[in-house]
Amino acid sequence: xxxxxxxxxxxxxxxxxxxxxxxxxxxxxxxxxxxxxxxxxxxxxxxxxxxxxxxxxxxxxxxxxxxxxxxxxxxxxxxxxxxxxxxxxxxxxxxxxxxxxxxxxxxxxxxxxxxxxxxxxxxxxxxxxxxxxxxxxxxxxxxxxxxxxxxxxxxxxxxxxxxxxxxxxxxxxxxxxxxxxxxxxxxxxxxxxx
Amino acid sequence: xxxxxxxxxxxxxxxxxxxxxxxxxxxxxxxxxxxxxxxxxxxxxxxxxxxxxxxxxxxxxxxxxxxxxxxxxxxxxxxxxxxxxxxxxxxxxxxxxxxxxxxxxxxxxxxxxxxxxxxxxxxxxxxxxxxxxxxxxxxxxxxxxxxxxxxxxxxxxxxxxxxxxxxxxxxxxxxxxxxxxxxxxxxxxxxxxxxxxxxxxxxxxxxxxxxxxxxxxxxxxxxxxxxxxxxxxxxxxxxxxxxxxxxxxxxxxxxxxxxxxxxxxxxxxxxxxxxxxxxxxxxxx
Numbered sequence: 001x002x003x004x005x006x007x008x009x010x011x012x013x014x015x016x017x018x019x020x021x022x023x024x025x026x027x028x029x030x031x032x033x034x035x036x037x038x039x040x041x042x043x044x045x046x047x048x049x050x051x052x053x054x055x056x057x058x059x060x061x062x063x064x065x066x067x068x069x070x071x072x073x074x075x076x077x078x079x080x081x082x083x084x085x086x087x088x089x090x091x092x093x094x095x096x097x098x099x100x101x102x103x104x105x106x107x108x109x110x111x112x113x114x115x116x117x118x119x120x121x122x123x124x125x126x127x128x129x130x131x132x133x134x135x136x137x138x139x140x141x142x143x144x145x146x147x148x149x150x151x152x153x154x155x156x157x158x159x160x161x162x163x164x165x166x167x168x169x170x171x172x173x174x175x176x177x178x179x180x181x182x183x184x185x186x187x188x189x190x191x192x193x194x
Numbered sequence: 195x196x197x198x199x200x201x202x203x204x205x206x207x208x209x210x211x212x213x214x215x216x217x218x219x220x221x222x223x224x225x226x227x228x229x230x231x232x233x234x235x236x237x238x239x240x241x242x243x244x245x246x247x248x249x250x251x252x253x254x255x256x257x258x259x260x261x262x263x264x265x266x267x268x269x270x271x272x273x274x275x276x277x278x279x280x281x282x283x284x285x286x287x288x289x290x291x292x293x294x295x296x297x298x299x300x301x302x303x304x305x306x307x308x309x310x311x312x313x314x315x316x317x318x319x320x321x322x323x324x325x326x327x328x329x330x331x332x333x334x335x336x337x338x339x340x341x342x343x344x345x346x347x348x349x350x351x352x353x354x355x356x357x358x359x360x361x362x363x364x365x366x367x368x369x370x371x372x373x374x375x376x377x378x379x380x381x382x383x384x385x386x387x388x389x390x391x392x393x394x395x396x397x398x399x400x401x402x403x404x405x406x407x408x409x410x411x412x413x414x415x416x417x418x419x420x421x422x423x424x425x426x427x428x429x430x431x432x433x434x435x436x437x438x439x440x441x442x443x444x445x446x447x448x449x450x451x452x453x454x455x456x457x458x459x460x461x462x463x464x465x466x467x468x469x470x471x472x473x474x475x476x477x478x479x
Contacts, residue, residue, distance in 0.1 A: 013218040107293040108212045108253070108300070110438035112445050141252045141283060145442075148286045152449040178249030178275045180283065 001027070053124065055100040055117040057082050065089075065098060072096040077134040078121065078150065080104045080143065088136065096134075099124065104137055105146040113149060121150070125157055132160045139166045139181075203262050206230060207276065209316055210255045211296045215241070222267065223251050224300060225259070228313040232303045235259070236267040250275045254282055254292050254320060281324040290446040291329040294439040295319055295336050301433045302344045311343040318405070330418040331400075335408045337425050338400040346432040349373025350398050355383075362391045367424055369431030387427050393420050 001023060008019035026034055050056070051063035058064070065071065065085075075096030079085050085098050101116040124130065133154055137143035151161040167185030177185075208225035211232070216222040219241040224234050240247040250257050250273035260272035282288040299316050303309060319336040326332050341347055352359055354373035366380025367373070367389040374394065380386045389397075396417065400408055413421070430436055 012215075105442065107290065107439040107442035108297055109214075110441065112441045141254065141289070144283060145286065145289055148289075149446065149449065152286065178252075178255075178278065180252075180275075180278045180280065181249045183280070 054098045055102060055120055056085055056098060057100075070095070073129055074131045075134065076121075076124065076130050076132075077136050079136045080138060080146075084136065084138075094134075097130075101137075101146070104140075104142045105149060106142045107145070116146075118150065118153070122153060125154060125159060130159060132162060135161065135163045200263065203260060203271070205258065205260050207256070207258050208233075209296075209313070209320070210251055210253050210257065211300050212253050213251055219245075221248070221251055223270065225257075226299055226303065226313055226316060228310045229308060231307040231309050231312075232300065232305050234267055234305070235261055235270050236264075237270040237273075240270075247273050252278075253296060254279050256317065256320075277320075279320050279324055282320065286446045287329055287450065288323050288326075290439070290443045291323055291333050292320060294333065294437070294443055295323075297437055297439045298337070298340055298429070298433065301435055301437070302340060302346075309343070312340065315339050315343060322405070322409075328413075328418075330413050330421065331408055331411050334396070334421055334425060335400045335405070337429060338397060339403055341432055342401065342403070344432070346372070347401070348397075348428065350394060350401055353379050355379040360394070364391070365389055365394060367428060369428050372431075387424055389424055390417075390420060392417055393424060396421060397424075 004026070005016075005019045005023045008014055008022050009016055011019075014022065026037075029037075047059050048057050049059070049061055051058045051066055052061045053066045054063060056063050056065065072095055076099050077088065077094055077096055078099045078101060079088065080101055080103060082100055082102075085100060088094055088098075099117070099121045101118065101121070103111055103116050105112060105116070121133075125133070133150070135147035135150065137146045147163055154161050165184075165188045167181065167188055206225075206227045206229055208227040211224045211226055213221045213223045216236060217238075219239050221237045221240040222234060223237055224232065226232050237245075237247045237251055239245050240251060242248075247270060251270070255275055256277040256279075258274045258276060259270055261268045262271050279292070282292050295316060299312060303312055315336065319332060322332045322335075323329070338348075348354075348367075349371075350360070350373060352374075353365075353376040354368065354371040355375055356379055358376050360374055360376060363377060365377060365388075366375040366383060366386040368375050368380070368383050368386040370385050371379075371383065374389065375383055375386055380388075396411065396413065399411065402408075426440060
Protein backbone atom coordinates (compact mmCIF):
# COMPACT_ATOMS: atom_id res chain seq x y z
CA UNK A 1 0.00 0.00 0.00
CA UNK A 2 2.78 2.45 0.88
CA UNK A 3 4.51 1.68 -2.42
CA UNK A 4 1.31 2.49 -4.30
CA UNK A 5 0.95 5.76 -2.37
CA UNK A 6 4.57 6.64 -3.19
CA UNK A 7 3.93 6.03 -6.89
CA UNK A 8 0.67 8.01 -6.96
CA UNK A 9 2.42 10.85 -5.15
CA UNK A 10 4.72 11.23 -8.16
CA UNK A 11 1.83 12.27 -10.41
CA UNK A 12 1.47 16.03 -11.05
CA UNK A 13 -1.05 17.71 -8.79
CA UNK A 14 -1.22 14.68 -6.48
CA UNK A 15 0.12 15.43 -3.01
CA UNK A 16 0.55 12.97 -0.14
CA UNK A 17 -3.07 13.28 1.06
CA UNK A 18 -4.50 12.87 -2.45
CA UNK A 19 -2.22 9.91 -3.05
CA UNK A 20 -3.53 8.27 0.14
CA UNK A 21 -7.16 8.91 -0.81
CA UNK A 22 -6.60 7.49 -4.30
CA UNK A 23 -4.82 4.46 -2.92
CA UNK A 24 -7.66 3.67 -0.51
CA UNK A 25 -10.18 4.20 -3.29
CA UNK A 26 -8.30 1.70 -5.46
CA UNK A 27 -8.23 -0.72 -2.51
CA UNK A 28 -12.01 -0.61 -2.25
CA UNK A 29 -12.49 -0.83 -6.01
CA UNK A 30 -13.64 -4.19 -7.50
CA UNK A 31 -10.60 -6.21 -8.55
CA UNK A 32 -11.51 -6.28 -12.24
CA UNK A 33 -11.77 -2.45 -12.29
CA UNK A 34 -8.36 -2.12 -10.66
CA UNK A 35 -6.86 -4.64 -13.06
CA UNK A 36 -8.41 -2.82 -16.04
CA UNK A 37 -6.81 0.42 -14.82
CA UNK A 38 -3.42 -1.26 -14.43
CA UNK A 39 -3.72 -2.86 -17.89
CA UNK A 40 -4.72 0.46 -19.47
CA UNK A 41 -1.63 2.13 -18.03
CA UNK A 42 0.70 -0.62 -19.23
CA UNK A 43 -0.95 -0.78 -22.66
CA UNK A 44 -0.75 3.00 -23.04
CA UNK A 45 2.98 2.94 -22.35
CA UNK A 46 3.58 -0.04 -24.65
CA UNK A 47 1.50 1.11 -27.59
CA UNK A 48 2.08 4.85 -27.57
CA UNK A 49 4.59 6.12 -30.07
CA UNK A 50 5.38 9.46 -31.62
CA UNK A 51 3.95 10.21 -35.04
CA UNK A 52 6.82 10.20 -37.51
CA UNK A 53 5.59 13.47 -39.02
CA UNK A 54 4.09 15.69 -36.32
CA UNK A 55 5.61 14.03 -33.22
CA UNK A 56 2.21 13.85 -31.54
CA UNK A 57 1.48 10.86 -29.33
CA UNK A 58 -0.33 8.20 -31.31
CA UNK A 59 -0.82 4.46 -31.60
CA UNK A 60 -0.16 4.32 -35.33
CA UNK A 61 2.26 6.42 -37.34
CA UNK A 62 1.44 8.62 -39.22
CA UNK A 63 -1.30 9.74 -36.81
CA UNK A 64 -4.93 10.31 -37.83
CA UNK A 65 -4.44 14.07 -38.17
CA UNK A 66 -1.45 13.67 -40.48
CA UNK A 67 -3.33 11.09 -42.54
CA UNK A 68 -6.42 13.22 -42.93
CA UNK A 69 -6.52 14.18 -46.63
CA UNK A 70 -8.86 17.13 -46.10
CA UNK A 71 -6.26 18.94 -43.98
CA UNK A 72 -4.32 21.85 -45.37
CA UNK A 73 -0.84 20.50 -46.06
CA UNK A 74 0.63 23.98 -46.60
CA UNK A 75 0.33 25.08 -42.98
CA UNK A 76 1.95 23.69 -39.85
CA UNK A 77 0.94 24.85 -36.39
CA UNK A 78 3.75 24.37 -33.87
CA UNK A 79 2.76 23.63 -30.27
CA UNK A 80 4.67 22.85 -27.11
CA UNK A 81 2.83 19.75 -25.89
CA UNK A 82 0.25 17.22 -27.14
CA UNK A 83 -2.36 18.78 -24.83
CA UNK A 84 -1.96 22.07 -26.68
CA UNK A 85 -2.80 20.25 -29.91
CA UNK A 86 -5.89 18.79 -28.25
CA UNK A 87 -6.95 22.27 -27.13
CA UNK A 88 -6.54 23.72 -30.63
CA UNK A 89 -8.46 20.85 -32.19
CA UNK A 90 -11.24 21.49 -29.72
CA UNK A 91 -11.44 25.05 -31.03
CA UNK A 92 -12.18 23.69 -34.52
CA UNK A 93 -10.87 26.87 -36.15
CA UNK A 94 -7.72 25.29 -37.62
CA UNK A 95 -7.60 22.68 -40.36
CA UNK A 96 -3.89 22.46 -41.13
CA UNK A 97 -1.12 20.21 -39.88
CA UNK A 98 0.62 20.28 -36.50
CA UNK A 99 4.05 19.80 -35.03
CA UNK A 100 4.64 19.02 -31.35
CA UNK A 101 7.95 20.19 -29.89
CA UNK A 102 7.52 18.26 -26.59
CA UNK A 103 8.68 21.19 -24.55
CA UNK A 104 9.83 24.74 -24.86
CA UNK A 105 13.19 26.45 -24.79
CA UNK A 106 13.82 27.06 -21.09
CA UNK A 107 17.35 28.34 -20.58
CA UNK A 108 17.16 28.33 -16.78
CA UNK A 109 16.30 24.63 -16.85
CA UNK A 110 18.98 23.88 -19.43
CA UNK A 111 16.41 23.01 -22.11
CA UNK A 112 17.62 24.17 -25.48
CA UNK A 113 16.55 23.53 -29.07
CA UNK A 114 18.43 20.24 -29.21
CA UNK A 115 16.16 18.77 -26.50
CA UNK A 116 13.04 19.59 -28.55
CA UNK A 117 11.71 18.18 -31.81
CA UNK A 118 13.20 21.04 -33.81
CA UNK A 119 15.26 18.97 -36.22
CA UNK A 120 12.16 16.95 -37.11
CA UNK A 121 10.28 20.17 -37.85
CA UNK A 122 13.04 21.47 -40.12
CA UNK A 123 13.10 18.15 -41.96
CA UNK A 124 9.40 18.51 -42.71
CA UNK A 125 9.93 21.93 -44.23
CA UNK A 126 12.57 20.93 -46.75
CA UNK A 127 10.29 19.64 -49.51
CA UNK A 128 8.73 23.06 -50.11
CA UNK A 129 5.11 22.04 -49.49
CA UNK A 130 4.68 24.16 -46.38
CA UNK A 131 4.19 27.87 -46.95
CA UNK A 132 3.28 28.99 -43.43
CA UNK A 133 4.36 27.94 -39.94
CA UNK A 134 2.13 29.19 -37.13
CA UNK A 135 3.87 29.52 -33.76
CA UNK A 136 1.36 28.46 -31.14
CA UNK A 137 3.79 28.25 -28.22
CA UNK A 138 2.48 29.68 -24.96
CA UNK A 139 2.59 33.44 -24.40
CA UNK A 140 5.33 33.06 -21.78
CA UNK A 141 8.88 34.35 -22.04
CA UNK A 142 10.04 30.83 -22.85
CA UNK A 143 7.32 30.43 -25.46
CA UNK A 144 8.35 33.73 -27.05
CA UNK A 145 12.00 32.70 -27.04
CA UNK A 146 11.07 29.44 -28.75
CA UNK A 147 8.95 31.19 -31.38
CA UNK A 148 11.67 33.75 -32.15
CA UNK A 149 14.40 31.14 -32.28
CA UNK A 150 12.42 28.95 -34.68
CA UNK A 151 11.62 31.98 -36.81
CA UNK A 152 15.36 32.52 -37.20
CA UNK A 153 15.77 28.98 -38.47
CA UNK A 154 12.69 28.87 -40.68
CA UNK A 155 12.62 32.42 -42.08
CA UNK A 156 15.64 31.88 -44.37
CA UNK A 157 13.78 28.97 -46.00
CA UNK A 158 11.33 31.49 -47.49
CA UNK A 159 8.46 30.20 -45.34
CA UNK A 160 6.09 32.65 -43.68
CA UNK A 161 6.27 32.44 -39.89
CA UNK A 162 3.29 33.76 -37.95
CA UNK A 163 2.32 33.89 -34.29
CA UNK A 164 -1.05 33.35 -32.64
CA UNK A 165 -2.71 36.62 -31.66
CA UNK A 166 -2.44 37.47 -27.99
CA UNK A 167 -4.62 39.67 -25.88
CA UNK A 168 -7.22 39.66 -23.19
CA UNK A 169 -8.81 36.35 -22.27
CA UNK A 170 -12.60 35.98 -22.36
CA UNK A 171 -13.90 36.86 -18.89
CA UNK A 172 -10.73 38.78 -18.12
CA UNK A 173 -10.50 42.21 -16.54
CA UNK A 174 -8.63 45.11 -18.13
CA UNK A 175 -7.78 46.52 -14.73
CA UNK A 176 -5.66 43.53 -13.79
CA UNK A 177 -4.01 42.87 -17.15
CA UNK A 178 -0.26 43.29 -17.37
CA UNK A 179 1.15 45.90 -19.73
CA UNK A 180 2.59 43.41 -22.23
CA UNK A 181 -0.83 41.82 -22.68
CA UNK A 182 -2.47 45.22 -23.01
CA UNK A 183 0.09 46.38 -25.56
CA UNK A 184 -0.38 43.26 -27.66
CA UNK A 185 -4.14 43.41 -27.38
CA UNK A 186 -4.03 47.00 -28.57
CA UNK A 187 -1.76 46.07 -31.52
CA UNK A 188 -4.07 43.27 -32.56
CA UNK A 189 -7.31 45.23 -32.31
CA UNK A 190 -10.05 44.32 -34.77
CA UNK A 191 -12.85 46.11 -36.53
CA UNK A 192 -16.11 45.90 -34.63
CA UNK A 193 -18.89 44.42 -36.73
CA UNK A 194 -22.53 44.04 -35.81
CA UNK B 195 8.28 43.22 26.44
CA UNK B 196 6.08 41.29 24.02
CA UNK B 197 7.81 40.59 20.69
CA UNK B 198 6.28 42.03 17.54
CA UNK B 199 5.56 39.27 15.10
CA UNK B 200 6.08 39.77 11.37
CA UNK B 201 2.95 41.00 9.57
CA UNK B 202 0.92 38.27 7.92
CA UNK B 203 0.78 40.21 4.67
CA UNK B 204 3.69 42.16 3.27
CA UNK B 205 4.54 44.10 0.17
CA UNK B 206 7.78 43.97 -1.79
CA UNK B 207 9.28 45.07 -5.02
CA UNK B 208 11.06 42.28 -6.88
CA UNK B 209 12.49 41.08 -10.15
CA UNK B 210 11.22 37.70 -11.31
CA UNK B 211 14.14 35.34 -11.91
CA UNK B 212 12.30 32.22 -13.00
CA UNK B 213 9.06 30.35 -12.69
CA UNK B 214 7.96 26.74 -12.84
CA UNK B 215 4.70 24.95 -12.86
CA UNK B 216 3.34 23.95 -9.46
CA UNK B 217 0.41 21.60 -9.18
CA UNK B 218 -2.36 21.82 -11.72
CA UNK B 219 -2.53 25.56 -12.33
CA UNK B 220 -0.03 27.20 -10.02
CA UNK B 221 3.35 28.80 -10.48
CA UNK B 222 6.30 28.58 -8.14
CA UNK B 223 8.12 31.84 -8.76
CA UNK B 224 11.68 32.68 -7.76
CA UNK B 225 12.01 36.39 -7.13
CA UNK B 226 14.80 38.69 -6.04
CA UNK B 227 13.69 41.39 -3.66
CA UNK B 228 15.77 44.33 -2.41
CA UNK B 229 14.57 43.72 1.16
CA UNK B 230 14.35 39.96 1.32
CA UNK B 231 16.88 38.73 -1.22
CA UNK B 232 15.99 35.58 -3.11
CA UNK B 233 12.58 34.11 -2.31
CA UNK B 234 10.42 31.40 -3.73
CA UNK B 235 6.75 32.27 -3.63
CA UNK B 236 3.66 30.48 -4.81
CA UNK B 237 1.00 31.89 -7.12
CA UNK B 238 -1.97 29.57 -6.87
CA UNK B 239 -4.13 29.30 -9.98
CA UNK B 240 -1.85 31.61 -11.95
CA UNK B 241 -2.14 29.49 -15.09
CA UNK B 242 -5.91 29.84 -15.31
CA UNK B 243 -7.04 32.15 -18.12
CA UNK B 244 -8.90 34.44 -15.74
CA UNK B 245 -6.01 34.69 -13.28
CA UNK B 246 -4.91 38.23 -12.49
CA UNK B 247 -1.40 37.09 -11.78
CA UNK B 248 0.13 35.22 -14.71
CA UNK B 249 1.14 38.13 -16.92
CA UNK B 250 2.88 39.86 -14.02
CA UNK B 251 4.98 36.87 -13.03
CA UNK B 252 7.01 36.35 -16.18
CA UNK B 253 10.80 36.14 -15.76
CA UNK B 254 12.71 39.43 -15.94
CA UNK B 255 9.65 41.48 -14.98
CA UNK B 256 10.02 44.03 -12.19
CA UNK B 257 6.93 43.89 -10.03
CA UNK B 258 5.37 44.86 -6.77
CA UNK B 259 3.95 41.84 -4.99
CA UNK B 260 1.58 41.50 -2.09
CA UNK B 261 2.53 38.31 -0.27
CA UNK B 262 0.80 36.38 2.47
CA UNK B 263 2.95 34.44 4.88
CA UNK B 264 2.25 30.73 4.86
CA UNK B 265 3.72 27.59 6.40
CA UNK B 266 5.39 26.51 3.18
CA UNK B 267 5.90 29.04 0.40
CA UNK B 268 4.52 32.54 0.91
CA UNK B 269 1.55 33.16 -1.37
CA UNK B 270 1.24 35.83 -4.03
CA UNK B 271 -2.09 37.55 -3.54
CA UNK B 272 -1.56 40.55 -5.81
CA UNK B 273 0.96 41.53 -8.45
CA UNK B 274 1.53 44.70 -10.39
CA UNK B 275 4.12 45.20 -13.11
CA UNK B 276 6.51 48.10 -12.68
CA UNK B 277 8.71 47.35 -15.68
CA UNK B 278 8.14 44.61 -18.23
CA UNK B 279 11.38 45.20 -20.22
CA UNK B 280 9.62 44.93 -23.55
CA UNK B 281 12.78 45.47 -25.60
CA UNK B 282 14.41 42.47 -23.91
CA UNK B 283 11.39 40.30 -24.62
CA UNK B 284 11.35 41.20 -28.30
CA UNK B 285 15.02 40.48 -29.06
CA UNK B 286 16.58 37.05 -28.83
CA UNK B 287 20.10 38.17 -27.95
CA UNK B 288 18.83 40.50 -25.23
CA UNK B 289 16.64 37.71 -23.90
CA UNK B 290 19.47 35.17 -23.80
CA UNK B 291 21.76 37.66 -22.03
CA UNK B 292 19.04 38.47 -19.50
CA UNK B 293 18.41 34.79 -18.80
CA UNK B 294 22.14 34.38 -18.19
CA UNK B 295 22.17 37.25 -15.72
CA UNK B 296 19.09 35.87 -13.96
CA UNK B 297 20.77 32.49 -13.60
CA UNK B 298 23.92 34.09 -12.18
CA UNK B 299 21.85 35.92 -9.56
CA UNK B 300 19.89 32.75 -8.81
CA UNK B 301 23.05 30.71 -8.33
CA UNK B 302 25.09 33.28 -6.46
CA UNK B 303 22.48 34.36 -3.93
CA UNK B 304 21.09 32.54 -0.92
CA UNK B 305 17.44 32.31 0.05
CA UNK B 306 16.16 35.06 2.34
CA UNK B 307 19.45 36.93 2.59
CA UNK B 308 18.90 40.61 1.88
CA UNK B 309 21.14 42.09 -0.81
CA UNK B 310 20.19 45.48 -2.13
CA UNK B 311 23.47 45.75 -4.15
CA UNK B 312 22.61 42.62 -6.14
CA UNK B 313 19.06 43.83 -6.73
CA UNK B 314 20.23 47.23 -7.90
CA UNK B 315 22.88 45.63 -10.12
CA UNK B 316 20.34 43.37 -11.82
CA UNK B 317 17.85 46.21 -12.20
CA UNK B 318 20.46 48.45 -13.82
CA UNK B 319 21.73 45.65 -16.02
CA UNK B 320 18.26 44.98 -17.42
CA UNK B 321 17.77 48.70 -18.06
CA UNK B 322 21.14 48.89 -19.84
CA UNK B 323 20.41 45.78 -21.89
CA UNK B 324 17.18 47.33 -23.16
CA UNK B 325 19.04 50.15 -24.89
CA UNK B 326 22.34 48.39 -25.65
CA UNK B 327 23.25 47.57 -29.24
CA UNK B 328 25.52 44.69 -28.19
CA UNK B 329 25.46 42.33 -25.22
CA UNK B 330 29.20 41.98 -24.68
CA UNK B 331 30.03 45.02 -22.55
CA UNK B 332 26.84 45.00 -20.43
CA UNK B 333 27.19 41.27 -19.73
CA UNK B 334 30.89 41.48 -18.86
CA UNK B 335 30.21 44.51 -16.64
CA UNK B 336 27.42 42.65 -14.87
CA UNK B 337 29.63 39.60 -14.29
CA UNK B 338 32.49 41.62 -12.80
CA UNK B 339 30.22 43.68 -10.59
CA UNK B 340 28.25 40.64 -9.42
CA UNK B 341 31.47 38.88 -8.52
CA UNK B 342 32.48 41.95 -6.55
CA UNK B 343 29.28 42.38 -4.54
CA UNK B 344 29.08 38.65 -3.90
CA UNK B 345 32.54 38.50 -2.37
CA UNK B 346 34.27 36.87 -5.34
CA UNK B 347 36.05 39.92 -6.72
CA UNK B 348 38.81 38.56 -9.00
CA UNK B 349 42.32 39.84 -8.42
CA UNK B 350 43.29 41.66 -11.62
CA UNK B 351 46.21 43.89 -10.57
CA UNK B 352 48.55 41.57 -8.71
CA UNK B 353 49.33 37.93 -9.14
CA UNK B 354 46.81 35.97 -7.09
CA UNK B 355 49.56 33.51 -6.09
CA UNK B 356 52.78 35.46 -5.47
CA UNK B 357 51.36 39.00 -5.16
CA UNK B 358 53.69 40.52 -7.77
CA UNK B 359 52.19 43.41 -9.77
CA UNK B 360 50.98 42.19 -13.14
CA UNK B 361 53.02 43.41 -16.11
CA UNK B 362 51.46 44.29 -19.51
CA UNK B 363 52.34 40.89 -21.01
CA UNK B 364 50.42 37.69 -21.54
CA UNK B 365 49.33 36.67 -18.05
CA UNK B 366 47.00 33.90 -16.85
CA UNK B 367 43.47 33.90 -15.46
CA UNK B 368 42.85 31.17 -12.92
CA UNK B 369 39.47 30.22 -11.53
CA UNK B 370 40.79 28.29 -8.52
CA UNK B 371 43.25 31.09 -7.69
CA UNK B 372 40.52 33.72 -7.88
CA UNK B 373 42.15 36.02 -10.38
CA UNK B 374 45.16 36.61 -12.58
CA UNK B 375 48.51 34.86 -12.34
CA UNK B 376 51.86 36.23 -13.48
CA UNK B 377 53.55 34.22 -16.25
CA UNK B 378 55.77 32.36 -13.78
CA UNK B 379 52.89 31.27 -11.54
CA UNK B 380 50.69 30.55 -14.56
CA UNK B 381 53.29 28.06 -15.82
CA UNK B 382 53.02 26.16 -12.55
CA UNK B 383 49.20 26.19 -12.49
CA UNK B 384 47.10 23.34 -13.88
CA UNK B 385 43.90 25.34 -14.19
CA UNK B 386 44.61 28.61 -15.94
CA UNK B 387 43.76 30.37 -19.20
CA UNK B 388 45.95 32.90 -21.03
CA UNK B 389 44.64 36.45 -20.88
CA UNK B 390 45.86 39.06 -23.33
CA UNK B 391 46.93 42.56 -22.32
CA UNK B 392 43.83 44.14 -23.85
CA UNK B 393 41.47 41.64 -22.27
CA UNK B 394 42.96 42.31 -18.85
CA UNK B 395 42.64 46.04 -19.42
CA UNK B 396 38.97 45.71 -20.28
CA UNK B 397 38.29 43.60 -17.20
CA UNK B 398 40.03 46.17 -15.02
CA UNK B 399 37.90 48.95 -16.46
CA UNK B 400 34.73 46.98 -15.91
CA UNK B 401 35.76 46.16 -12.37
CA UNK B 402 35.92 49.89 -11.57
CA UNK B 403 32.13 49.90 -11.66
CA UNK B 404 31.82 53.11 -13.67
CA UNK B 405 28.84 52.44 -15.89
CA UNK B 406 29.42 55.53 -18.06
CA UNK B 407 33.03 54.62 -18.66
CA UNK B 408 32.13 51.01 -19.41
CA UNK B 409 29.42 52.19 -21.78
CA UNK B 410 32.04 53.93 -23.94
CA UNK B 411 33.92 50.70 -24.53
CA UNK B 412 33.64 49.19 -27.99
CA UNK B 413 35.08 45.73 -28.37
CA UNK B 414 36.17 44.26 -31.66
CA UNK B 415 35.04 40.73 -32.41
CA UNK B 416 38.27 38.92 -31.41
CA UNK B 417 38.50 40.76 -28.09
CA UNK B 418 34.81 40.19 -27.35
CA UNK B 419 35.26 36.52 -28.12
CA UNK B 420 38.33 36.24 -25.89
CA UNK B 421 36.53 37.92 -22.99
CA UNK B 422 33.49 35.70 -23.47
CA UNK B 423 35.63 32.56 -23.36
CA UNK B 424 37.56 33.77 -20.33
CA UNK B 425 34.44 34.58 -18.34
CA UNK B 426 32.76 31.38 -19.55
CA UNK B 427 35.72 29.60 -17.96
CA UNK B 428 35.88 31.75 -14.81
CA UNK B 429 32.25 32.13 -13.73
CA UNK B 430 31.51 28.45 -12.95
CA UNK B 431 34.40 28.54 -10.47
CA UNK B 432 32.77 31.39 -8.57
CA UNK B 433 29.27 29.98 -8.91
CA UNK B 434 30.49 26.46 -8.12
CA UNK B 435 28.08 25.09 -10.71
CA UNK B 436 27.89 24.69 -14.48
CA UNK B 437 25.72 27.38 -16.00
CA UNK B 438 22.69 26.17 -17.93
CA UNK B 439 21.82 29.35 -19.79
CA UNK B 440 25.10 29.54 -21.71
CA UNK B 441 23.80 26.85 -24.07
CA UNK B 442 20.97 29.14 -25.16
CA UNK B 443 23.34 32.09 -25.46
CA UNK B 444 25.45 29.99 -27.84
CA UNK B 445 22.40 28.78 -29.79
CA UNK B 446 21.21 32.34 -30.34
CA UNK B 447 24.66 33.49 -31.31
CA UNK B 448 24.96 30.64 -33.84
CA UNK B 449 21.79 31.71 -35.63
CA UNK B 450 22.30 35.45 -35.75
CA UNK B 451 22.93 37.19 -39.07
CA UNK B 452 26.64 37.75 -39.90
CA UNK B 453 28.23 40.72 -38.19
CA UNK B 454 27.57 41.87 -34.70
CA UNK B 455 24.19 42.53 -33.23
CA UNK B 456 24.20 46.18 -34.22
CA UNK B 457 25.64 45.47 -37.66
CA UNK B 458 28.79 47.50 -37.03
CA UNK B 459 32.20 46.71 -35.62
CA UNK B 460 34.22 49.52 -34.11
CA UNK B 461 37.55 48.33 -32.78
CA UNK B 462 38.80 49.84 -29.56
CA UNK B 463 42.33 51.06 -29.26
CA UNK B 464 43.91 50.48 -25.88
CA UNK B 465 47.39 51.92 -25.57
CA UNK B 466 49.43 50.51 -22.74
CA UNK B 467 50.34 53.13 -20.15
CA UNK B 468 53.66 52.95 -18.31
CA UNK B 469 51.85 52.21 -15.06
CA UNK B 470 49.63 49.57 -16.70
CA UNK B 471 46.53 51.73 -16.23
CA UNK B 472 43.87 51.92 -18.86
CA UNK B 473 43.26 54.90 -21.14
CA UNK B 474 40.23 53.32 -22.83
CA UNK B 475 40.01 55.23 -26.06
CA UNK B 476 37.09 54.16 -28.22
CA UNK B 477 37.78 54.34 -31.94
CA UNK B 478 35.26 56.23 -34.04
CA UNK B 479 32.31 53.97 -34.94
